[in-house]
Amino acid sequence: MKYVGLTGGIGSGKTTVAKMFTQLGVPVYNSDDEAKQLMENSTSLKKALKTLLGEAAYKNERLNKTFISDQVFNDTSLLGQLNSIVHPAVRTHFLEWSKQQKTAYVIQEAAIIFEIGSQNFYDRIILVTAPENLRIQRIMDRDPKSSPTTIKARMQNQWKDTRKIASSDYIIENLDLKTTERQVLKIHRALLENS
Ligand SMILES: CC(C)(COP(=O)(O)OP(=O)(O)OC[C@H]1O[C@@H](n2cnc3c(N)ncnc32)[C@H](O)[C@@H]1O)[C@@H](O)C(=O)NCCC(=O)NCCS
Ligand SMILES: Nc1ncnc2c1ncn2[C@@H]1O[C@H](COP(=O)(O)OP(=O)(O)OP(=O)(O)O)[C@@H](O)[C@H]1O
Structure with a gap:
């Protein structure tokens, strides 16, 4: 069984992407x-x-x-x-x-993987990205108690996407949901072929 890490900064859409993998029958650990x-x-x-x-x-x-x-x-x-x-x-x-779990691969969804040096634990890493201003807006829409200040405080403790991209196997640019879904399906097929 392969271990796949699913990561991305705050508000990038990890959980949204994770749900798409769940719908394909992949077990996801949040x-x-x-x-x-x-x-x-x-x-x-x-x-x-x-x-x-x-x-x-x-x-x-x-x-x-x-x-x-x-x-x-x-x-x-x-x-x-x-x-x-x-x-x-x-x-x-x-x-x-x-x-x-009994599947060819499982996913561990985790906000910080590179930041804590645990990238080598995984067979593959999927990175979800989106522009920072969009991520802040998404979190504020989702959680009215949040503010740009509290969100940026978390971002300060996470690597920038540019640094994570170089060490990730698959990058999902999560802008519109339909395109994200297509990217998820493509990655799922690739992971099954390689397992
Ligand atoms: C501080 C806590 C209680 C806040 O809970 P809250 O419900 O507000 O946030 P939640 O846990 O859902 O995290 C939301 C987002 O915050 C960011 N975040 C959370 N923990 C961390 C961390 N240790 N480092 C950087 N960013 C983090 C991530 O982007 C994450 O997706 C919680 O985040 C926590 O205990 N964090 C430390 C332990 C940890 O690292 N948990 C993450 C999984 S291992
Ligand atoms: N492509 C998208 N289009 C529109 N809204 C989106 C998209 N992706 C995610 N969202 C919304 O943005 C918010 C943040 O997404 P999500 O919870 O999946 O991100 P996350 O990376 O898991 O967040 P966190 O870092 O807080 O755990 C949610 O309300 C989600 O519904």
Whole structure:
């Protein structure tokens, strides 16, 4: 079974693309969602996060996402420490999940792959791109609580597309959905042929 990484900056359209692969029968692991599950349900992760960020990291045992975001996306060192607690747990969980899949390849959707040096873990990497101003607009339309400032704070902690393109196997320029769908189908066929 091949491991395919699906990455892209905030608002590029990873989840939109992931859903297209799901419709083709490909199992997709959503790292953002699974990380949050683990951060809320694993006793050891909760303990480590409270030690790192303080008790305010949780509110009624649920992740205090606004508090954590305000802390880490403006402090590279703190974000690095959070990543080093959460990402190994996500990797272990992803590998367990993969064992239950029966397809030629599985996809791990993850916002940061190159940034944490995990590109060599994957057999192939798909990068979703879109212009930065369009990405900001999409996030603001999706989440009224967001602002250009909070979105740019996350972007500051992600590589620019130009840097990621060189090391990716497939690039999806996600502008109009029909063209994106066609690109997804082409990549799916190529991945099946090569497996
Ligand atoms: C800070 C948290 C609680 C904010 O939750 P929220 O629901 O607002 O955002 P969500 O997790 O859905 O992420 C949305 C987008 O933010 C950006 N983002 C999230 N984590 C990171 C990160 N560690 N580095 C850079 N960008 C990130 C990505 O573009 C991502 O797609 C959450 O993002 C988090 O815990 N991040 C650190 C752990 C992590 O890296 N998770 C990602 C999967 S491994
Ligand atoms: N080609 C497109 N045309 C119009 N809207 C789009 C397109 N692609 C994505 N969107 C919309 O933009 C928003 C962001 O897309 P999506 O959630 O797929 O991005 P993401 O990269 O997974 O975001 P995040 O980084 O926050 O996890 C969503 O509301 C989605 O419906």
